[in-house]
Amino acid sequence: MRVACLQLSSGDRVEANLAVVSALLDEAAAKGAKLALLPEMFAFFHPDDDRKRHFAEVLARQVVLPFLADQARRHALTLIGGSLLLPGEGELLRNTCVVFSADGEQVALYDKIHLFDGDLPDRSYHESARIQPGSQPVVLDLEDWLVGLSICYDLRFPELYRHYAALGAQLLCIPSAFTVPTGQAHWELLLRARAVENQAYVLAAAQIGRHPGGRETFGHSMIVDPWGLVVAQATNQRATEGEVVLADIDLQRVHQVRKQLPALTHRRLY
Numbered sequence: 001m002r003v004a005c006l007q008l009s010s011g012d013r014v015e016a017n018l019a020v021v022s023a024l025l026d027e028a029a030a031k032g033a034k035l036a037l038l039p040e041m042f043a044f045f046h047p048d049d050d051r052k053r054h055f056a057e058v059l060a061r062q063v064v065l066p067f068l069a070d071q072a073r074r075h076a077l078t079l080i081g082g083s084l085l086l087p088g089e090g091e092l093l094r095n096t097c098v099v100f101s102a103d104g105e106q107v108a109l110y111d112k113i114h115l116f117d118g119d120l121p122d123r124s125y126h127e128s129a130r131i132q133p134g135s136q137p138v139v140l141d142l143e144d145w146l147v148g149l150s151i152c153y154d155l156r157f158p159e160l161y162r163h164y165a166a167l168g169a170q171l172l173c174i175p176s177a178f179t180v181p182t183g184q185a186h187w188e189l190l191l192r193a194r195a196v197e198n199q200a201y202v203l204a205a206a207q208i209g210r211h212p213g214g215r216e217t218f219g220h221s222m223i224v225d226p227w228g229l230v231v232a233q234a235t236n237q238r239a240t241e242g243e244v245v246l247a248d249i250d251l252q253r254v255h256q257v258r259k260q261l262p263a264l265t266h267r268r269l270y
């Protein structure tokens with residue numbers, strides 16, 4: 001199966017962001033992709049709380065979800081909508097990945113479980129102030145593939161991916177908006193670790209560049225195979241117009257790695 005990670009530099013103009021997604025999906029589909037992953041916050045990237053709420057309550061449902069359904073149907077591909085804001089309980093919002101099948105049906109929804117709080121070299125992050133954490137891991141059944149869903153900071157919690165591997169997942173999706181300092185130090189290391197320890201493909205679509213409000217993201221979208229090899233990655237780290245990262249993933253490769261080194265069957269509980 002040919003898969004695509006879309007790398008974007010999203011801003012606060014929803015129509016403009018969706019136009020970039022649309023152009024990149026045209027390219028991915030023309031090159032044969034049957035599954036496409038968008039990054040975290042692909043449709044709206046802005047720190048203002050009122051604008052976030054308006055996006056979650058109005059634009060997400062009226063504009064973005066119908067757009068994703070239409071794009072999936074038009075290109076006949078599974079579209080994993082990285083993440084977008086949706087209303088949560090009370091004043092809170094959710095950071096949610098919504099998945100559409102190739103006939104445009106919504107088939108899965110995952111709320112980011114681990115929220116990103118920290119005082120980092122570039123700035124402080126306090127995602128839990130506004131976002132309601134999810135509590136449910138979600139796997140997606142995609143023909144022969146079982147796909148584990150997650151979002152960005154979840155990457156740092158190996159137990160989530162081990163849970164997916166134990167359910168039989170062979171493909172792990174990690175749409176992201178990693179910071180530059182943590183990206184430089186940890187991004188590739190963590191993605192390859194999750195692939196190696198779970199003997200699964202990892203798809204990581206990332207935000208890149210400077211966003212409204214001054215936040216910067218690391219880019220380096222990549223696809224990692226079950227042996228931990230980076231099989232494709234974004235080449236133009238300055239690209240603000242977006243980029244498609246493509247690779248062919250193969251279930252036989254998963255079976256081969258798991259047969260050669262059956263580490264997943266050697267687990268011991270203590």
Ligand SMILES: NC(=O)CC(=O)C(=O)O
Nearest residue numbers: 116152153177178179182
């Ligand atoms: N942006 C995130 O959710 C996480 C991140 O940048 C990191 O873990 O580092």
